[in-house]
Amino acid sequence: MRLQSTQTTGIRGAIVGGERPGWQTRANCMGVDPDLFFPERGQSTREAKEVCRGCVVREDCLEYALANGEKFGIWGGMSERERRRLRRARALARRAASAS
Numbered sequence: 001m002r003l004q005s006t007q008t009t010g011i012r013g014a015i016v017g018g019e020r021p022g023w024q025t026r027a028n029c030m031g032v033d034p035d036l037f038f039p040e041r042g043q044s045t046r047e048a049k050e051v052c053r054g055c056v057v058r059e060d061c062l063e064y065a066l067a068n069g070e071k072f073g074i075w076g077g078m079s080e081r082e083r084r085r086l087r088r089a090r091a092l093a094r095r096a097a098s099a100s
Contacts (some may be wrong), residue, residue, distance in 0.1 A: 040053035
């Protein structure tokens with residue numbers, strides 16, 4: 001999924017320090033309609049996730065979304081609900097590791 005920012009390019013790419021992150025230019029979603037990744041409530045996410053499925057930068061995209069608190073859209077093949085679950089699971093794992 002393309003990065004978003006208040007300063008965006010025409011292909012939904014964020015500009016970070018004047019440039020797009022390197023991983024973003026290799027994403028499967030380059031040139032895909034951004035609306036696909038931001039479905040309305042109740043609409044299917046299947047097509048967006050299919051674009052992400054074989055993407056070589058899927059992990060980079062997901063980690064970007066997690067690090068930046070993206071609350072909407074499909075990022076790295078995961079919905080906002082799936083990312084919330086992943087954040088919780090990681091937090092629990094960190095707590096368990098630090099308690100050991």
